[in-house]
Amino acid sequence: MGQIRSSYRAVLFLIGVTVPVWALYTNVLHMIPSIWFVTLLACVLDYYPLYLPGGAQWSTSILCYIWAGTKYGVMAADLVMGMGCLFTFLRAYHWNVRKIRWFRYITTLGMFQVSLYTSVAVFQVTKGTPSLFQSALIFGTFEAVNILLFLGVHWSFDQLASAWSTVRSFNYLSVSMSSILFVLIGRYDQIMDAILPVGLLLICFILMWQQYSRAVKSSSEATKKYQLIANHTDDLILLVNPSATITFASPSHARLFNKPLDEIVGQSLYTFIQNPDSVRAALEDNRLRSSLHQIRLQFGDRVVPTETKISPVSTPDNEIECFIVVSRDISERLRQQDYLLQTEKLAVAGQLAAGIAHEIRNPLTSVMGFLQLLREHFDQVSPESYRIVWSELVRISDIASSLLVLAKPEPAQFCNYTLDTIIRDTITLLEGQAHKVNVYFDSSPIPDVTLHCSPGQLKQVFLNLFKNSIEAMEDGGGTIRLSYDVQPEHVIIEVTDDGPGIPKHLLATLGQPFYTTKEKGTGLGLMVVYNIIQEHRGHIQFDSDGTHGTRVTIQLPIAQF
Numbered sequence: 111m112g113q114i115r116s117s118y119r120a121v122l123f124l125i126g127v128t129v130p131v132w133a134l135y136t137n138v139l140h141m142i143p144s145i146w147f148v149t150l151l152a153c154v155l156d157y158y159p160l161y162l163p164g165g166a167q168w169s170t171s172i173l174c175y176i177w178a179g180t181k182y183g184v185m186a187a188d189l190v191m192g193m194g195c196l197f198t199f200l201r202a203y204h205w206n207v208r209k210i211r212w213f214r215y216i217t218t219l220g221m222f223q224v225s226l227y228t229s230v231a232v233f234q235v236t237k238g239t240p241s242l243f244q245s246a247l248i249f250g251t252f253e254a255v256n257i258l259l260f261l262g263v264h265w266s267f268d269q270l271a272s273a274w275s276t277v278r279s280f281n282y283l284s285v286s287m288s289s290i291l292f293v294l295i296g297r298y299d300q301i302m303d304a305i306l307p308v309g310l311l312l313i314c315f316i317l318m319w320q321q322y323s324r325a326v327k328s329s330s331e332a333t334k335k336y337q338l339i340a341n342h343t344d345d346l347i348l349l350v351n352p353s354a355t356i357t358f359a360s361p362s363h364a365r366l367f368n369k370p371l372d373e374i375v376g377q378s379l380y381t382f383i384q385n386p387d388s389v390r391a392a393l394e395d396n397r398l399r400s401s402l403h404q405i406r407l408q409f410g411d412r413v414v415p416t417e418t419k420i421s422p423v424s425t426p427d428n429e430i431e432c433f434i435v436v437s438r439d440i441s442e443r444l445r446q447q448d449y450l451l452q453t454e455k456l457a458v459a460g461q462l463a464a465g466i467a468h469e470i471r472n473p474l475t476s477v478m479g480f481l482q483l484l485r486e487h488f489d490q491v492s493p494e495s496y497r498i499v500w501s502e503l504v505r506i507s508d509i510a511s512s513l514l515v516l517a518k519p520e521p522a523q524f525c526n527y528t529l530d531t532i533i534r535d536t537i538t539l540l541e542g543q544a545h546k547v548n549v550y551f552d553s554s555p556i557p558d559v560t561l562h563c564s565p566g567q568l569k570q571v572f573l574n575l576f577k578n579s580i581e582a583m584e585d586g587g588g589t590i591r592l593s594y595d596v597q598p599e600h601v602i603i604e605v606t607d608d609g610p611g612i613p614k615h616l617l618a619t620l621g622q623p624f625y626t627t628k629e630k631g632t633g634l635g636l637m638v639v640y641n642i643i644q645e646h647r648g649h650i651q652f653d654s655d656g657t658h659g660t661r662v663t664i665q666l667p668i669a670q671f
Contacts, residue, residue: 115266119217122259126220133189145186148174152194156201171198175222176248179230184223191222221259225252346407346416346437352430354379354393366439367409374409379435382407392420393433407437414439470506478503526669527565529601530556533592536572540580548587549580557596562669567642574635575605575662582609582660599670600648605662611654620652 136145152174171194179187195218203209229252236244341361349358359374379393380386384406392401400421407414416437422430481500537551544550561568579590588608595602612620620636643650648666 118262118266122217122220122224122263123213124220125223126216126218129188129192129216129219129223132185133192136185137189145178145182145189148178149190149193152190153197156194156198172249172252175226176229176252179226180233180248184226184230187226188223191226192219195219195222217263221256221263224259225255228252228255344439346435346439348379348435348437350379350393350433350435352393352432354390357432363409366414367412369409382409384408384413389418389420396430398422398424398428398430404440405437415441415444474503474506478507524562524564526560526562527568529559529561529594529603529666532561532563532565532568533572533603536569536576539573540576544576544580544590547580547584549583550589551576551592552589553592554594556592557594557601559596559601560669561601561646561666563646563666564642568646568666571639571642571664572605574639578635579605579607579609579660582607596668600665600667603664603666605664606659608659611656611658612652612660613656614654617652617654 152171155171155174171190174194175187175191178190195215199210199215200207229248232251233244233248236247239247343360344362344366345360346362346366347358347360348356350356356375356377356379359371361371363369363374364371374382380390383389386405388403389405392403395401400419403418403420405416405418407416417440418435418437421434421436423432423434425431478500481503533553533556537553541551576590586608591604591606593604593606595604640650643664643666646666648664650665651663652660653663654660
């Protein structure tokens with residue numbers, strides 16, 4: 111099969127070689143001055159092709175080929191055809207002779223030669239028939255044979271599927287116009303008499319279709335620009351008709367919601383909006399004005415908060431034709447606002463902490479000193495009262511210390527330190543306190559990893575977390591379990607306890623000042639924990655079902671050597 115395909119191309123090439131040979135022979139032995147005028151006209155017409163509907167181009171130089179073939183024979187027409195095709199190829203390759211694909215040029219001449227022979231044969235057979243019918247048949251034959259030969263070329267390269275665009279390019283308008291011009295030329299006895307009226311008519315056609323080409327090109331470029339913007343914008347663009355049915359959805363919907371556009375177009379806009387009352391009112395408002403809404407779009411399981419602008423598009427009669435609905439994902443903006451609010455809270459808490467710590471610590475030291483001096487009197491009256499008062503003063507001192515850490519955190523001194531040492535030192539420090547309330551540590555083997563950290567601050571993190579777990583299990587005892595997962599760039603530590611858990615609605619408030627689940631807590635301990643983990647470029651997360659147990663997941667980067 112491959113040999114047959116190669117042979118097909120070779121045959122067309124050999125036929126194409128005859129074109130310049132016959133052209134040279136005719137020019138040398140049979141000088142026909144009018145042929146040179148027709149050749150010049152063919153080159154001019156090749157430079158100004160007609161632009162047909164659908165963007166196709168058609169060269170009116172074919173009219174010159176067929177006229178020369180029917181008037182003086184195919185051999186004479188070969189000069190016109192050879193020079194016209196050469197001019198077309200030079201223009202296509204920007205007048206660079208070295209870049210021209212000569213095999214393709216000769217093969218094209220072979221296709222035209224076969225088409226021209228067939229057309230001239232039809233001309234001879236149909237003599238005596240009405241002129242317009244004969245002309246239409248000649249040009250229709252030329253175009254049809256040329257298309258069939260071109261399909262054969264695609265077949266020889268095993269590209270038949272892409273060749274159907276050539277079949278679709280066949281245009282009856284070009285055949286009809288060529289037929290009329292051919293009939294007009296036939297009315298004249300001498301070609302020189304026909305050149306002026308036919309030339310003027312062709313120029314009118316060319317100018318008209320050049321204008322059409324510019325309009326089509328301008329419209330096509332505008333469409334491509336709008337399509338380019340719609341395809342690459344992250345904004346969610348919808349076109350909605352007055353009955354709220356979606357007629358167009360930008361590709362950004364498919365990227366954001368992972369949902370085919372076919373499942374969006376044709377649906378009601380209200381089905382994708384949570385609480386669509388404000389949008390419904392905007393679409394039903396007959397006044398031509400834009401409106402801005404904050405709505406939540408839901409496509410499948412994905413819900414995205416958006417800022418949406420609804421703009422009506424009016425007809426010349428001031429009737430609403432459709433609505434442009436442009437939505438912008440504001441999830442990141444809301445997160446930034448929450449972060450800013452949290453930062454402001456921290457700033458206020460820091461200022462408050464500095465003031466409270468300063469005002470409390472000095473008088474507190476004096477009170478605790480005098481209380482120790484008066485201990486004997488407490489022992490005589492009520493020893494239990496001394497214990498209660500002293501424990502409360504110690505708690506106030508701890509709160510003041512936490513406030514100082516919050517207001518003026520000590521600058522961290524980072525160094526390389528092993529995770530094993532940090533965990534073991536912290537467990538050793540709290541093991542005695544834990545055993546008193548029947549709480550025990552159960553740690554899987556600690557991985558041998560090194561962290562670039564502040565050891566004191568990380569010990570404080572685990573100290574606060576372990577103390578919280580111990581205090582949560584004071585009544586019934588339990589186990590604090592530790593597990594580890596070493597990744598290429600970080601280590602994940604999970605701390606799980608058997609306490610009563612944390613209510614789900616409070617999980618989002620953990621780490622904020624003065625939010626706590628303890629009866630006498632302040633929330634400052636976890637706030638310090640969050641700040642330390644963030645300073646170490648890590649991540650901490652609390653998980654609980656609110657009924658039993660809490661899991662704390664800490665991710666810390668491993669030191670890179």
